[in-house]
Amino acid sequence: MKTAEFIALSACTMMLTALGIDIMLPAFGELRGHFGLPPESTAPAQIIVFFFMGQVAQIIFGVLSDRFGRLAILRIGFPLYIAGGLAAAVAPTLTLMYVARFIAGMGASAVFMTTIAGVRDRFVGDRMAHIMSLILTIFLFTPIFAPFLGIAIMSVASWQMVFLTPPLFAVVVFLWSFRLHESLPPERRTALAWPSIRRNIGSVVGNRVFLRYMAVTTILFAALSSYVSSSEHIVGEIYHKPELFAWIFAGIGLLMSLCAFTNSHLSSRFGARLTVKGALIVYTIVGALLLVVTLAAGDPPDMLVFFVAVALMLAINLAVEPNSSALALEPMGEMAGMAASVYGTLFFFVGSSIGALISHFMVHSVFPLVISFFAIGVVTLILVFTDRRPSLRG
Numbered sequence: 001m002k003t004a005e006f007i008a009l010s011a012c013t014m015m016l017t018a019l020g021i022d023i024m025l026p027a028f029g030e031l032r033g034h035f036g037l038p039p040e041s042t043a044p045a046q047i048i049v050f051f052f053m054g055q056v057a058q059i060i061f062g063v064l065s066d067r068f069g070r071l072a073i074l075r076i077g078f079p080l081y082i083a084g085g086l087a088a089a090v091a092p093t094l095t096l097m098y099v100a101r102f103i104a105g106m107g108a109s110a111v112f113m114t115t116i117a118g119v120r121d122r123f124v125g126d127r128m129a130h131i132m133s134l135i136l137t138i139f140l141f142t143p144i145f146a147p148f149l150g151i152a153i154m155s156v157a158s159w160q161m162v163f164l165t166p167p168l169f170a171v172v173v174f175l176w177s178f179r180l181h182e183s184l185p186p187e188r189r190t191a192l193a194w195p196s197i198r199r200n201i202g203s204v205v206g207n208r209v210f211l212r213y214m215a216v217t218t219i220l221f222a223a224l225s226s227y228v229s230s231s232e233h234i235v236g237e238i239y240h241k242p243e244l245f246a247w248i249f250a251g252i253g254l255l256m257s258l259c260a261f262t263n264s265h266l267s268s269r270f271g272a273r274l275t276v277k278g279a280l281i282v283y284t285i286v287g288a289l290l291l292v293v294t295l296a297a298g299d300p301p302d303m304l305v306f307f308v309a310v311a312l313m314l315a316i317n318l319a320v321e322p323n324s325s326a327l328a329l330e331p332m333g334e335m336a337g338m339a340a341s342v343y344g345t346l347f348f349f350v351g352s353s354i355g356a357l358i359s360h361f362m363v364h365s366v367f368p369l370v371i372s373f374f375a376i377g378v379v380t381l382i383l384v385f386t387d388r389r390p391s392l393r394g
Contacts, residue, residue: 001179006122007131009180011138012173013074013115016081017108018139020166021048022146022253025232026246027159034159035094040237042359043094048229049356050098054084054105055348061110062117062341066200067192069182070114070121077110078174085167089160104167109344117340120329121183128329129267129275132322137261143253147246190338200338212387213328214343216276216380218351220317220324223376225355226369227310230362238366239303252311259315263322272323277384279323283316284377291374299367306366313373320380 001009028044037043065073084104091097116132123131150162190196204210227234231249236242266275290309294301325343332339361368 001181003131005179007134008138009173009176010115010119011135013111013177014135014139015142016166016170016173017112018142019146019169020051020081020085020104020108021228022143022249023150023153023165024159024162025228025249026147026150027154027162028232029236029242030154030159040233040363042230042233042363045229045233045359046094046098046356047088047101048225049352049359050101051105051108052225052348052352052355054102054107055109055112055352056345057106058109058113058341058344058348060341061113062338062344063192063197065114065117065184065341066190066338069184069186069189070118071177071180071182073110074114074177074180075174077107077114078170078177080104080107081111082107082167082170082174085163085170089163089167105348109348113340113344116325116329116344118180118183120332120340124330126267126271126326129263129272129323129326132326133260133263133267133319136318136322137257141253141257144250144257147249151246197338201342204332204339204342207331209331209387209389210328210339210343212383213324214346216280216383217321217324217328217343218347219354219376219379220320221347221351222354222358223369223372224314224317225352226358226362226372227314229355230359230369234362234366234369238300238362238364241303248307252307252314255311255315256318259319260322263319266319267323267326272326273384273387276320276323276327279316279320280377280380280384283313283320284374284381286312286316287370287374287377290370294367294370299365299370301366301370306370310369310373313377 024047029039031037031044031047032039032041035043061073061077081104084100084102084107087100088097088104091100119128119131119135149165153162153165190200232242232245235245235248263275263279270278286309290301290306290313293305293309300306328343329339358368358372
């Protein structure tokens with residue numbers, strides 16, 4: 001498989017996570033009606049949270065992928081994702097839907113983890129950051145078109161058909177993935193024994209570089225997951241402009257995609273570390289300005305000001321992620337599968353849990369999200385600027 005096809009396939013496998021979220025956001029209104037929930041209910045946001053929490057399975061899939069190879073785990077993940085997606089579409093209660101979404105999240109975790117590990121198997125350092133940025137550029141077109149696709153489907157069918165679209169797309173990508181070759185040869189695989197597993201986990205979580213940049217990505221994801229799961233509620237219930245939701249979500253997605261593409265050039269020219277530092281400085285400044293405006297003008301702030309600031313910070317978030325993941329995984333070498341699984345587990349599970357807590361307080365106000373953006377910017381700046389390792393490229 002040539003590099004261009006590998007990038008396209010990797011983007012599509014990662015797209016399953018985004019599609020499993022973004023396409024159904026416009027359907028939350030009908031979902032509330034179907035289950036008899038009040039219009040202001042934030043319960044549908046838990047559909048997103050449980051999907052993210054399913055990523056906890058990455059720690060298991062990481063161990064198995066280091067032993068049996070990436071392709072074996074990839075081909076377990078797809079059926080889980082498809083089965084969970086189908087079950088969620090026909091679930092008779094919200095509780096069963098949450099369970100189904102958790103299973104779909106487990107499947108997505110296997111696909112996501114093996115994709116990142118496969119990139120790390122093939123590329124390292126700034127080259128990995130460049131490739132990951134290109135993958136993310138394609139992947140990030142999902143939030144641009146997915147809400148409109150969800151609205152289009154609901155104009156001719158029910159919300160159940162919206163929920164069925166991601167697993168149907170997964171079937172196509174699953175068949176395409178059979179063209180992919182194994183990136184972890186047998187001689188580089190680790191034994192499936194507890195002493196070896198414990199040693200590898202200890203080596204991963206004991207690496208300060210890995211922990212530093214994993215923490216950066218995890219807390220940035222908390223704000224991202226909180227916004228994504230609450231975006232329909234913010235636009236429709238807090239700002240009372242539900243007709244603008246798809247356009248706002250798509251506009252932010254477009255800016256995120258452009259920023260990820262720009263990052264692929266910046267990381268190649270200046271290196272991952274310097275690019276992360278510059279991006280987080282801008283992130284924190286924007287977060288501080290939004291906080292000042294909110295405190296001065298009232299909560300919620302002007303809609304245009306709020307969403308321009310949020311769009312800028314989320315775009316920067318997506319520019320930081322590939323660089324931060326490359327920096328975290330660079331020292332892992334043959335433990336890339338284990339490292340990717342620990343990284344993905346904490347990135348999604350811890351990040352989405354913090355994001356769910358932020359969302360819980362956003363019933364009538366956006367201030368919890370505003371203060372979180374600023375606080376996260378400050379913490380990430382401290383993390384990256386206390387990395388004193390010598391580097392030729394920042």
